[in-house]
Amino acid sequence: MLRRTLLSFAAMLSFAVQAQAQQAPAEIKIGHLHASSGPFASISMPVYTGLKIWVDETNAAGGAYVKAFDKKIPLKLISYDDQSSTATAATLYNQLITQDKVDILVADSDSVLTSVAVPIAKEHKQFLFNPTGTGAAFFIDNPWIALIADPVSTIWPKYAADYLNDEGAKAGIKTVAILYSTNDFTGTQASAVRGFIKAAGKLDIVYDQGVPTNTSNYTVLINNIAAKNPDAVLHLGYVGNDIAFLRNLQDSGQKFRFLFSIYPGIETEELLKNVGPEGMAGVFTYVTSAAYEYKPEVGWTLEQFRTAWNKANTGLNFGFNSIAGYTTGLVLQETLKGTKSLDQTALRDAVFALSGKLKTLDGPFVLDEHGGQIGEITPLGQFTAEGKEVKLDVVYPPSLANGKGVIGK
Amino acid sequence: MRDARSVSGLRRVFGDLLLAGVVVAVMAVAPSVYSNQLLLFNFVMFLTLSQGLNVIYGFTGYLPFGYVGFFGAGAYGFALAVMHLHAPPLAAMAVGAAAALVLAVILTPLFRLSGAYFAIANLAAAQAVYEIVSNPALEDITKGPYGVSLSGVFAPETSYAVSVAILAGTLLLVVWLRNSRFGLSLRAIKEDPISAAMAGVAVVRGRTIAWLCSALIAGLVGGAFAWQISVFYPETAFSAQFSIFAVVFTLFGGAATLTGPLLGVFILYGIYNTIGITVPQYFQLIYGTLIVALVLFLPNGLVSLLTKRGIRVP
Incomplete structure (x- = not known):
């Protein structure tokens, strides 16, 4: 009798722990850096704005659907201004990981400002969603990174x-x-x-x-x-x-x-x-x-996004980097849709699972085994x-x- | 009388050492209470760099605008030792320090200049080193403009500990300079080199030693920076921001003291990391206003508020 009671108690406890583990967070924190000034501002600001448009659009629809919790969860974009300085960027990446404890880390644009994020993310085992940093060294012996919206440099020419x-x-x-x-x-x-x-x-x-x-x-x-x-x-x-x-x-x-x-x-x-x-x-x-108009299976078409961009009145010219920011958002959306949890390993698995199965206005999303983007041409x-x-x-x-x-x- | 003076001297040394000890202890334990270790590393880095600049500027009056040249030489010395010699990090730090020292020796003739001419020539020298390091033709050696990746030696905790040790050594050096006959001779050079020479001070030897010590400190900090950050580009290691910050922090707090540069870093870098990150558009304005006000009303730095009243500041 005592044994049966203990077993039932243990089962209840295990169920309670499981329920606790699956408790949905009030919001999903996305950490990002952008450069409002300096040499990289012309690339960084459109990417940031494209990502922000996706966050606003998603929150307007009640948040991003997260499979692990079977519900929509609002997004919170925390984006600091690194002013195109790598030293400032390095400190801010650390800030996002250690102080803000973001669920998702998105690098700034360009290889220079991404470079400092790579060892920091790797050290903290935080998966780095890299919108446009194409530096070849980032992907060597590093399972914690994927290039989201730019093909690797060797594909470009x-x-x-x-x-x-x-x-x-x-x-x-x-x-x-x-x-x-x-x-x-x-x-x-x-x-x-x-x-x-x-x-x-x-x-x-x-x-x-x-x-x-x-x-x-x-x-x-x-x-x-x-x-x-x-x-x-x-x-x-x-x-x-x-x-x-x-x-x-x-x-x-x-x-x-x-x-x-x-x-x-x-x-x-x-x-x-x-x-x-x-x-x-x-x-x-x-x-x-x-x-070039690709037929997206997820998210807006090129014209729909251009309309949303103009409506947002960003003061920035529309271009490929705007699309790169929005595409990064779409990849996050599909990652959250497929991830088993918000654990960084689960997020990484979910991103790689999208490879070859996702088509956005930026073209097919395909990753090589190192996380390099090879789908876009x-x-x-x-x-x-x-x-x-x-x-x-x-x-x-x-x-x-x-x-x-x-x-x- | 002599005993009283010696007791007072010992008290001064003790006060300086106490301050240095407190700063080192605080920075040593800080990572256990605050987890953004890179931010703490930046504090340690600027505390050390501004004291290194203090050694040459505060004690001899020579202001090197291109101080970052030694820092960059240290960072690249470290990187080259790791990449080509597969040296362990501590040995690579020694190579970085040696690179900064060699550069300092090469630049010694700049002491033929003084004032703004010295500052600008030094800035040009740092720029020249940057151009050499980032030259695409040297890609096989320095990786040129494409930057270096030292992920194999990336060890943030150890490099932080080493940087705190460098800070401790630098503070001890400044304490010694403030309380030693050699430090006094340097200050005599700063006041009037001709009179100092006539009084028997070895001017050339004195300022060369101060110059080498200052370069050595920047080289060691550069090596620690390369170790801590592990991926960097020439424009990162030779960023003028390092020189500007070190100069501004030193001037803001007050040169030739131990306290001045420490105050400068804690206040200004603290502001930089709060206002500068949350509202960067106001930061430039606030920072600029602070510096203009300081130059106008407190040209000898914050510590002059006390020293003008006859209060000794460590």
Whole structure:
């Protein structure tokens, strides 16, 4: 009798403990950093704003559904301003983990501001949702990270290089100049494109120069490139670099048969405002989800999100980084939908379980075994000027193309 | 009379040591009551850096705007030793310190300059070191602008403990300088180097030793920083923010004292981590106003509020 009573008591106790363990929190805390000033603000603020729009939209619908508790739970976004300083960012990541005890940690944008989060998150075994930090070192021997809304740097230039090797060679392109900013994002792309060109063996690289990311005057560099008389020029830089490069190129009057630049396709509105349609006409660039409409299975379409962005009156230009922030939110939403608990290991398992099964306005979400994003692709596009606006057509790969690339004479 | 002076001198030393001991003890036990260890590390780092700057500026009057050059040299010395020599962290710290010392020796001719010229030349030298380290052509050696990752030696607790030990050593050095004949000779150099030389003070030797000590401290702190943070870029290790903060904290509290730089760090860095993070838009205004007010009304720092009244501040 006594034994049966004890067993029943133990069973009740176990049930009570289980119920306690499954008790839903009043809110889910999402920790994030953004840079409102400094060199990374132009990338960071759109990502932060896109994420915030998702949080507001989710809370307006009663919160995010969490499978572990079978209910919707409101979200609380705690985002500190690191002012583009890595030292401040490192302290703030620690603050989010140790003081605010956030359930979900989302890194700031860009590799530099993400870099300091990587060892801290790893040390605390906190899974790091990394929106756009593509630094290759982050994913080495680190199970606590996934790249959410940006493909890894080596994927970015693949179609641009393939186009040059294929259509470019047919059109008589023989020599290539590569000018790149020396940072993780563009430096890795320069290495990748160099590798693709050398592997194909059809083109000669006649100019290959890295310059500091804070370079703001390209006049001499453009003249140096022109002196080598290349058929194709690839300029790989950040927003500010591209604006300066394209402006200086316009001023110099130099023309190249093929000109590629990264950010006209990523932050088109920003570039249009600063460079103008004539400076962008004919430029080859990446076609991101800001210009190519993927059919989302989760969340808004591109047009719906653009409408929400304009309605939010953010004061920021709409571009790929806005989508990256919103996409990060959608990945969090689906992670919470599938996770067994808010434990960091469970969150990690839930994110990796989404790989290959999630399609957003940013394209397919696929992770490699290290957490690198390999689902999203960056087709090659080319701008044409249409009055005060520009039009971007996909020209490569042929399976996605809606226009034909025009290589200069 | 002589005995009375010696007792008073001992009291002064005891007061200085007590203050240093309290600060070190507080920072040593702080991680057990506050878990944001990196924030505490930053406090320890700036406490040490501002005292290191105090050694050269407070005692000799030479203000190195490019003080971060030694810090960065220490951080990269540590990183290179770990990456290429696979050195254990403590040995790598020694390499970092040696790198800062070598840089200090190379920059010794800057003492031909003085005042603003010295400060600016020093800033340019730090920038030159940064440009060398971040040069893409040296990617195989320094990793160039792509930054270093030292995840294999990442040990926040141990590196924090080491940084507290460096702070303790630095505070002891400042206590010694404040109470020793050598420290007195440095202050004589600061007041008037020509008169000091005529009185038999070895001016060149004195300020070179102070310069090397100051560089050594920054190099050790740089090494500890690299160990603590483990992933960093040249712009992180050579960020002008380190120099600016160390200078501002020292000037705010009052140079040539033990208390001044400590006060500067605890007050200003404390404000930076409260207002600066929650409302950064007001932070710049408040910080700027504080510094302008200080320069106008208390050019010798907060401690001058007491020293002007004849009260000795440690």
